[in-house]
Amino acid sequence: MAGKDKVYKCLNPVGIQPPVKTSPLAPRPGNLDGKTVHLSICGEADIWVPLEKKLKADYPNTNWSVKKRYHIVPMELSEEEKKTTDAVILGVCW
Amino acid sequence: MPYLAGLEKEGIPTVLINFGEETGKVEHDSTLYGVPKLRHIVASRNSVGGVTEAEILVKPVLEALTRPLSDEEKESGIWEPHEPRILFEGTLPEAEEFYNQTENIPGILNAPFSKYTDGLPVVIPTEERVAEMLKGTSHKPDEIITLQRDMVMDGFGPVESTTTRKKGDVVNFMPMYRTATVEQVAVNAVMAGCKPEYFPVVLAIAESGGGTGDGRGGGGGFIVSGPIYKEIGMNVTNSIFGPGNPANKTIGRVGSLLWRNLGGYKETVTTITTLGSPVTNGGFIFAEYTEGLPEGWKGLNEEMGFREDESIIMTGAMGMGEWGIGQSNAPGVYRSLQRTGHGAIARFLDVKGIPGPHNYLEYLAKDAWATRDGGFTLVMPPQIAQDLCDYGFKTKDSIYEWIWKKSFEPVSKFRMRGAQDFITNGWLGIEKTSGKPWKELPEDYMVPAGGDNPFASYNILLCNMEETACARFGGGHGQAFSIDAWR
Numbered sequence: 347m348a349g350k351d352k353v354y355k356c357l358n359p360v361g362i363q364p365p366v367k368t369s370p371l372a373p374r375p376g377n378l379d380g381k382t383v384h385l386s387i388c389g390e391a392d393i394w395v396p397l398e399k400k401l402k403a404d405y406p407n408t409n410w411s412v413k414k415r416y417h418i419v420p421m422e423l424s425e426e427e428k429k430t431t432d433a434v435i436l437g438v439c440w
Numbered sequence: 441m442p443y444l445a446g447l448e449k450e451g452i453p454t455v456l457i458n459f460g461e462e463t464g465k466v467e468h469d470s471t472l473y474g475v476p477k478l479r480h481i482v483a484s485r486n487s488v489g490g491v492t493e494a495e496i497l498v499k500p501v502l503e504a505l506t507r508p509l510s511d512e513e514k515e516s517g518i519w520e521p522h523e524p525r526i527l528f529e530g531t532l533p534e535a536e537e538f539y540n541q542t543e544n545i546p547g548i549l550n551a552p553f554s555k556y557t558d559g560l561p562v563v564i565p566t567e568e569r570v571a572e573m574l575k576g577t578s579h580k581p582d583e584i585i586t587l588q589r590d591m592v593m594d595g596f597g598p599v600e601s602t603t604t605r606k607k608g609d610v611v612n613f614m615p616m617y618r619t620a621t622v623e624q625v626a627v628n629a630v631m632a633g634c635k636p637e638y639f640p641v642v643l644a645i646a647e648s649g650g651g652t653g654d655g656r657g658g659g660g661g662f663i664v665s666g667p668i669y670k671e672i673g674m675n676v677t678n679s680i681f682g683p684g685n686p687a688n689k690t691i692g693r694v695g696s697l698l699w700r701n702l703g704g705y706k707e708t709v710t711t712i713t714t715l716g717s718p719v720t721n722g723g724f725i726f727a728e729y730t731e732g733l734p735e736g737w738k739g740l741n742e743e744m745g746f747r748e749d750e751s752i753i754m755t756g757a758m759g760m761g762e763w764g765i766g767q768s769n770a771p772g773v774y775r776s777l778q779r780t781g782h783g784a785i786a787r788f789l790d791v792k793g794i795p796g797p798h799n800y801l802e803y804l805a806k807d808a809w810a811t812r813d814g815g816f817t818l819v820m821p822p823q824i825a826q827d828l829c830d831y832g833f834k835t836k837d838s839i840y841e842w843i844w845k846k847s848f849e850p851v852s853k854f855r856m857r858g859a860q861d862f863i864t865n866g867w868l869g870i871e872k873t874s875g876k877p878w879k880e881l882p883e884d885y886m887v888p889a890g891g892d893n894p895f896a897s898y899n900i901l902l903c904n905m906e907e908t909a910c911a912r913f914g915g916g917h918g919q920a921f922s923i924d925a926w927r
Binding site for chain 2: 358376377378400417434
């Protein structure tokens with residue numbers, strides 16, 4: 347076979363991706379009256395300062411809890427806190 | 441994202457607020473963390489004031505928390521992508537076209553982005569070439585990359601914490617949490633243009649995480665210390681950072697290929713970066729010249745707890761990669777300072793007409809932290825190091841301490857630094873030198889702008905050069921990994 351026609355097997359540089367078990371979303375409550383909603387604030391104070399005020403003012407029948415951190419890694423709910431939390435809003439990050 | 445995915449799996453409904461250019465990554469990470477249909481709402485960076493944005497966000501955020509699930513959102517399953525060992529079979533010209541192919545990514549204005557490379561052409565990883573590369577190590581091709589010794593890793597910022605990792609722990613390459621075999625690292629080493637004798641260095645780079653960092657590693661910055669630099673011909677002299685030396689260029693490049701292929705980096709899809717680093721520029725390596733060290737100064741390997749005859753790489757010390765911060769001077773101006781006490785630096789130090797040794801660091805450190813925090817690494821020729829030693833710095837540690845102390849300033853000034861709102865967690869954390877909360881410190885309390893501690897924040901490395909020029913870039917001491925463990 348001429349050199350330029352020689353066929354080579356060429357290897358894959360990509361790493362090994364572990365399999366991931368995918369889950370459905372948690373069921374949604376019909377409304378938030380009487381529920382506890384947790385605000386997980388990660389930076390972007392210029393959005394969150396008015397957003398937190400508006401949520402609390404516009405939805406007074408909802409219990410609002412808050413944890414703040416100046417970082418993309420949020421301050422997490424403890425196991426005890428999760429027992430009484432009905433929903434979480436987290437932002438602004440990925 | 442892992443936190444939100446965990447909450448959903450525990451039955452707590454969530455919604456994420458993200459910025460527009462992060463949406464690709466949010467949707468990708470939702471699958472990676474096992475909740476592919478995680479709900480998210482896009483906020484704008486550009487709306488007029490936060491009040492307007494809050495008004496826009498309230499209804500869609502609450503709707504995402506209460507709207508009943510669709511059939512798709514109720515599904516479960518397994519995400520299990522599989523990559524074949526043989527990626528391509530064909531002639532070399534056909535393989536070149538295949539490995540150098542690109543795709544358009546919407547998040548970067550549809551600019552082409554390479555599928556398997558760093559944007560440069562690669563050496564095709566034929567079975568034969570990979571087999572040749574594998575001769576550079578005694579480790580088996582199917583061995584998974586793991587830590588070769590117990591290590592303590594330091595965290596950073598408001599969530600800083602110390603993590604202990606054990607010998608044998610599997611190395612995960614970010615952002616995709618992938619693992620890799622010795623052979624897969626060899627494939628990337630071939631593609632980068634490395635020779636088999638470089639392979640132990642490449643494997644040590646892989647052990648360190650391969651320049652992937654937390655997914656935004658940029659290909660990494662690495663420093664080699666120990667006798668291996670001579671064995672494989674790394675340039676430690678003039679043009680130590682320049683083109684022309686195969687070992688410096690190809691081994692540095694491996695970091696960016698490991699980030700792309702082992703880590704799975706794809707801009708705006710699996711990771712969001714900002715500008716990248718003009719210093720590390722997709723993988724950067726150089727070696728130190730310990731033979732020129734003054735009496736009493738340790739090489740980097742010894743500083744990191746290894747012996748003088750052991751070869752290591754050090755990572756994580758490039759900081760943000762800034763280059764050329766602070767003062768500059770022509771090399772001849774430095775020589776005049778020390779030989780006869782003349783020239784600009786002599787005038788600056790007020791030593792006119794007095795031969796040295798003079799403390800060059802007084803000039804280098806002046807206003808170094810004007811609008812920048814943290815420490816830096818100095819790369820210098822033996823002459824500058826000897827002058828500092830003759831002046832009175834009998835160890836590298838004494839220099840690190842001296843520079844660090846120069847960076848102290850009052851809290852009132854420190855509060856105006858751009859990164860500290862983040863690093864101190866909005867000033868809610870503890871200031872390290874006092875052990876007290878930031879909010880309790882008086883405005884005139886002195887704190888270091890130049891890093892948390894001298895050894896972590898500063899570093900001095902020598903290159904073999906006659907010209908008295910000194911280079912400076914961000915970072916101090918990071919994590920060390922044995923190259924010898926991978927021979």
